[in-house]
Amino acid sequence: MNVLIKGIEDERFERPLRLIANLFFEETKIHFGECDNADLEIHIHVTDTESIHASAEIKSDYSPKAVYEKDWLPYDTEKERFRQLKTAVSHVYLNVLQEMTGIQQKWGILTGIRPTKLIHKQNMLGLQAEEIHHKLKEEYLITDEKIDLMQNIVDRQLTVVPDLYDVRDEVSIYIGIPFCPTKCAYCTFPAYAIQGKQGRVDSFLAGLHYEIREMGRWMKEKGVKITTIYFGGGTPTSITAEEMDALYEEMYDSFPDVDKVREVTVEAGRPDTITPDKLKVLNKWNIDRISINPQSYTQETLKAIGRHHTV
Structure with a gap:
């Protein structure tokens, strides 16, 4: 869907207008000024003197229209000013698309945000x-x-979490282990098949131990508290039980007050990496949660994406 926008040419509007249009159409492209193969032409007019006034009209036989007007709220920066303009344009843009299509967007102009x-x-x-x-x-x-x-x-x-608004003064720690039994076909993460790469694993873990020690020292010096610790990947349970044991020991020795951390999570995304010895290590160091990801319960899919475990 090619949408031609007339009346405004500020490229900062491209992304919000495209995301809203994608609520109604597939693979929208926004054009400013001219477009020879436009599927839809929308005229948007904005004035921003004493108040913000925005209007939008779709050029068609039906010609749906929308209008928005609001006094300026105080602002200190150009970014804050543009945010108010973007809201005005988004309002009229959404409203004319809703009128044209008959589709109501229950989340309004929100796109890409945790409401x-x-x-x-x-x-x-x-x-x-x-x-x-x-x-x-x-x-x-x-x-x-x-x-x-x-x-x-x-x-x-x-x-x-009754004190949710207080934890902003604390930090959550993410520790990535970029190794897996195999590289899944769909994966775009910086992760590597662990087989035959023990040298890389050893050097990576040595660097990781150093980084944990240095970050722990800094947090202790600054009096920084930790809310959660999360071991992600890759697949953190790809390394051996002995390597896991040493890593969690480093965590307890280096980070401040690990026993007071609310939750320590270790991804165990690949079921074929979980062994009794590794579970004993996780239990030994009081890991609160493991995250297991079967990915699919269709055996053909598991085989196609490169997973070596069964349903």
Whole structure:
């Protein structure tokens, strides 16, 4: 779908307009100015004097239109100013597409964001729920149904982690182990098949031990607390039980107050890497959670992508 935008040529609008259009059409391309093979032509007009005024019209037999007007909110930077302009343009753009297609987007103009972050942010500013919900509806065009869902999730999160807004003063540690039994066909991560590469594994782990020691020393000096530790990959259980044992010992020796960390997770994504000895090591060092990823319960798919375990 080629969409020609008339009236604005600021390239900063390309991505938000494309993402919104992708809610309605497949593989949208946004063009400014001219496009010989445009499937859709939308005229957007913006004035930004004492208030923001935006309008949009689709050039067709039906010619749906939308209008938005709002006073400027105080801003200190050009980025904050543009954010208000982007909201105005997104409003009228979404509304004319909804009118043309008859499809209502229940998440409004939101694309590519964890919606609950919006409620958490407003909670931290001290706003009441009713005020937050009104803002979500007016500013982002989110429906009541989705706002209720967001609030329900936020309530559950705050029940599980009552001091959620305080953990921003702490850090979460991610430790990557870039080795797997085999390289899956679909994988785009920097991970490598471990077979025949023990020299690489040894040198990597030596560097990792050094980095853990240095980061631990820095965190102790700065008084930094740790919320969670996550061993990802690759497949962290690809290394031997002895190597795992030494790595977790380094973690306990180097990082501050590991016994007070809320959760230590080790990915065990490839079931064929899990052995009784490795489970004993995980238990020995009080690993709270392992993450096992079968990837598929179709044997032909496992074979096609390069996994050597069975369903």
